[in-house]
Amino acid sequence: MMRSTDMTSRRRFKPEGRGAAALVKGEEGAVTMILAVCASMMIGAMCTALDTIHYEMTQARMQMALDVATLSAGADLSHYASTSGSDLANWQKDARAYYDANMPKGYLDLVMPDNKFSATVSGTPAAGQTIKLSASGSMPLLAPVFFGTNTTGSGSGSGSGSGNTPDVSTVTASNAALRLPKSTLELVLVLDNTGSMADYASSDKTQGTKIAGLRTAAARLVANILGQSGHDSYIGLVPFTTLVNVKGALQSGGTWMTPKFAYNPKNVSMAPDSSITQSGWGGCAVEPRDASGNLYPKAYAPKDIPAFTPFYYNVPKAGFTVTTYDNSTKCNVTGTTSFMGGPLSYQTNGSLTYCGTKNGATVANLWGQPKTDKPTITTLYQNGNTNSTGTMNGPCGIQPAKFLTQDSTALTTAINKMQASGSTIIPTGLLWGWRMLSSDWSGNVAGAGNGWISTDTSMPRPETTQALQRVAIVLTDGQNDPGTASGIMPMPSFNGLSGVGNNVLQAPTLKRTNGTSLVNGSMSSVTDINAFQLGVCTAMKNAGIVVYAITFGADASSGVAQQVMQSCASPGDYFHAPTNDDLDAIFQQIAGNLGVLRLTQ
Template sequence: MQAVQQAATNFVNYVYANSSFSSATRISIVPFAAAVAVDPTTYRNASWIDQNAQSSYHWTNVLNASGSNFSNRFDIFSKLKSANPNWGWAGCLETLPYPLNVQDGAPNSSNMDSYFVPLFAPDEPGDGSTSYADYPDPNGTTYRSYNSYIADTDGSYNGKCGTKNSATSYLPLEGQACKYVNPRNATSNTALGIPNGPNFMCSTQPLVTLTNNTTALKAAISNMAPSGSTNIHEGFMWGWRTLSPLSVFTSSPTIGSPPAAYATASSSSNATAINKILILMTDGYNSWTSNPNSPNGSLYFSTGYFRNSNPLNAKTSTANTRLPPANQNVSDGTSARNALDALTAQACSNAKAVNISIYTIAFSVSSDPIDSAGQALLQNCASSASQYFLANTSDDLIAAFQKIQSSIGALRLTQ
């Protein structure tokens, strides 16, 4: 992480001190792990977020039963924040449905599923008192919860949920919304190195949209810390969205002026054309952690669970329509990775089609190497063979950024 921060800081310094770069150059920074966060204060009421729970994905895994009176997930966050000040919405957003999640268009009222749903990790069965909970389901199976952060009860809302009984199965306990009305035994624990709570897997600092404010850029770099799984697809897509003149950062609330138009084939050789460049650096491969000891099949992620609950009957479905058609029935870590790889590859291809120049860096250290499939994904994502870098040491990583900054500067001077 120190090498990443040094390399990125050196890059910012180089861009704004070297005459090869225009003084109008702007940079965005998108930290990513299992999900990507925007500033939760700035974007709480953004028009492109599903504020009114009109997306068909809004209540997935949360049965907003009659009487709970939650109008959206933000209402649940408000209740939870009153029980624990750290449980307000942290700014993460869930993955859009396929194929919107490999494109850069803005939400459109003709399709409410095109709006971004705030990431909300449901409380899994348990009393919230331990880092994980073994729950004996009435079907005779003992399941394991890694994100139990309040005590579960069952029954209808009548001022509070009713009393838990042994006849209530895992999924109805997980999905009921009434338990959030008066959260019981709200507890902060850590499972698998990740804090429990409604922001489970939302572990990164908020992204920074295009700016020439070097203080803000360097602060974002210095505040980054490793945590959680690796979701290259979401990191790439939010990086692309910060550059896109079509997506969500084209108007207020945002920082600075909106992204410039895409260069066309005829304008790309013009000295006044705006070059859009995306540098994707990761120290891992796409990973979505499985949990075979749960009916959900996995830990929560920006794409939900392997098996998401139908909010009408609390039954799980293996068909996850946030994934490509050939990859929707994920069942383990391997099939989940294949699905995320497929999304990443399509996103890279679509971004290159609008003349975004992509550099990729695989930071593969011997203690935690990126395998050949992960390296191939990044190599194919890059715009050319010379724009892919494999860094095996901290010095290699810093050298890769140096080569990229020199390459970008040379590109401008030759136009």
């Protein structure tokens, strides 16, 4: 019995053949089959996901290229006498060239035959024209390579087998633009002229410095807008650092600015005065503050009180004393001179130690009298200039603003004179750009001597003017940077936003990103300046101004800089330009979107 049972047991566990049927019947075979099926599903899902990603990327790139082509083709219509015959054919070729310039051939294996691109125009220049562009192409799919094209599926496309799964996907894009018969454009370029603009935008140094790229791009934008026949466009220029220079654009004797200098009025003057070695007003102004010292994100008006005050780079309020020592080791005091206002002379060569020590301390004072017989002495003028000729090279030594004009030559000349120097306070530039678009600052409203200097005293036009576009383009290569807070004359205490002599940024109507009120802000805090900037941007947009915001260069790729500028821009009007070439392309895209063109879908 025992033997029989043993033999039966052995027969029961006798191995069988390892065919497919056996694998399915056995436990380990079932697991193998399940893994195989799961792996197939996973690979198939990955292929499908990649197809989806490729489709989305291709469609987005196609739509972007078509948008640029539509705007460019709309602007191009002004070069043709009609929209039929050879003029229409040549215009359609131009439209396709604009599209091809922004859509690389074979992008993600996209194939688009010539007959799949369409460009049409309807209407008349007098009543308005509608431009419509469309494009369609096909891109290969990965999923059919894995699944095969004979399996059941859904979608559009063509397959090499008899099944329903497509092996290509159709990608389409379309849009339309309205070309209005007439509009008045008032555009202000608010452009960063700070020291970092002297750097290269990217590692490709062949494109030149950022300031060189900005000059080129801005000049091309001016030429394209003001070069269109029959246009009604005006462009202004507002270069900025921590200050904006409005000398020559606004009258220094107007009531918009009071010559009373409350901080330290002694030995300061609006006009040059050789008797006290004063350089006069350099063209920069300080933002108005109310009786409590509060700042507001306002364009103000020349009739408003409080008025602006002239910018002076002055000595401390309590005055400054220069002590002269003899050359002995005892450091005997030979005289003192008190200064209650600028200018002040300082040594630019020689040792800072004029004699030995006094009361245990080394006598070294940059602002004292030097020990050497013939030192180099430089005069500090009230505008912050550090030379003896009065040439502008200090905080207010910035290319002056140019009021709205149709003179492309004058604008281009001013643009090409822009230089890179100084620190950055973006809201200062924005505020003056806003004033250049506010009718309160026109000669007709402000009165003689108070408004912008222009042969047309109705500029800027009233905000209710029919078909008026008011646009500001603000560009910076980084975030706000008021400069060092140390030194006898710290930069945060001497700029057009904070005032003269203190670094308080008190704006109770605004809040920081964390929700706290800006009642105790500081010009040394980038966060606080950013909050004030966003308050200015919001106020401008609420006043009906379209704001385009651009960050420029690799150094402007930080999250904070881009986030602030994106929030500053009108919806959809923020751009980042990593290189000079990118900036030029963006300016051209904006130029195509201004004037008489509007994307409608």
